[in-house]
Amino acid sequence: MDEQALIPDSQQGDLNAFNRLVLAYQDLAFNIAYRMLGDEARAEECTQEAFFSAYRHLGSYRGGSFKAWVLRMVTNACYDELRRRKRRPVIPLEPLNDTDEEIESPAWLASSDPSPEEVVHLKELDTAIDHCLSTLLPDFRSVVILVDVQNMEYEEVSSILKSPLGTIKSRLARARQKMRDCLQGFEELLPSEYRHEQEGK
Amino acid sequence: MMTTRVKNEILLTISTYLDDRLSGKEKEEFEAHLSSDRETREMLESLRAVKLALSQAPRRTAPRNFTLTQEIARKIKRNAGVMPVFRFVSATAAVTAMLLFAFSYLFNPITAAAPMAKSAQENGIRRSAFEVNGQPVIITWADPYSSIGGMGGGGGGDVDAKSAESFSLESLAPAESAPVAEAAPAALPPELQAESPVLDAELPSITGSGPILGVAPSSADEESWDPSSSEKLPFIQMLDPWKIAGLAFLTVAILCGMGAILAGKKK
Structure with missing residues (x-):
């Protein structure tokens, strides 16, 4: 794919050229949205919204990394969704037990720390990561997702989030520390290197 | 005992070291510190494990294609054309409304009479x-x-x-x-x-209270002045043309702002 050729074509109204760019970035965009929101349906909506927004603002693209430009739309869409969610918090349904009966007073839902019951349910590392990411503030979450989950460079992340390099570094350090504290509750799911380290203490 | 600031600086250095983003000199200094400080070593290892765990998190493929159809693209372009117009009109109307309100305040006969009121107050002091x-x-x-004239009265003792x-x-x-x-x-x-x-x-x-001298008793045929009469002016008479125009522009600004938001939300 010749990205540099597709961009001007898209700006001149070539929808096929734009759609080829969409196909190139949709998986990455969806993954970031999913990690930011922890919800597949919402992530799908935000990814779609981000590509709509990219198409709408193609005229304002002034060169530089197109990937960073598109991913900025994605993170902005996610921030908007998180703000909406904060304004209108969703009340979770009463969880069901093994016999499909509602569990009364599920106080553990309110806690950000994993309770023993929660740990049992969070059998996969993926779920544990989602849980711990959800405990971070959005600004910290986006940095750790882009650097550690998506393996991006500081400079690229700085360009996507429009934040100085120093801010990216400090947010990343604090986010990693928080993630460490949270993931200690899911020790058995973590890579063996981590377990050995904990056992050696 | 390490202060929070020092702890944060060490944490930042560890995190940057993990990504191999320390300069040559910084790296040497940090590695020398690592060999002598067990706590820092433990922190480094635990953050390394977190980084590893996050990098191993499974990747998802998009559940569907997010490509745009011709119809959706047309809609987006149409809305994109309307939205800037709404935004511009809204911003211009808001600025005009503010200017009109400012003029209204400066040239309104009531607010402009404020210096006279002040003068009257000074007279009172004199x-x-x-x-x-x-x-x-x-x-x-x-x-x-x-x-004994006057309109004495008022409460009080003998x-x-x-x-x-x-x-x-x-x-x-x-x-x-x-x-x-x-x-x-x-x-x-x-x-x-x-x-x-x-x-x-x-x-x-x-007997009774001390007299209070004041205005002579008014006769029935005299027209009495009601100090509160000015408050009974109809609302419309209290608005000057500047204010009315300002309100009109403010309404336009709000409506166009709402239009811009709706156009932005339409897909």
């Missing part, structure tokens, strides 16, 4: 300077021997003998038709006080 010992100046407009005498002295000041300003009882010269007992005897005694 007038109070004539008061003696906190008592107002007493002005008699009619023959004080015929009756007037004691001393205050009644004081009152008679004030009231029986030189009988002239022209207004005479007199000082409060305490400021009366002693010779005047010496002449007063003769006159005092002819006066009816006063």
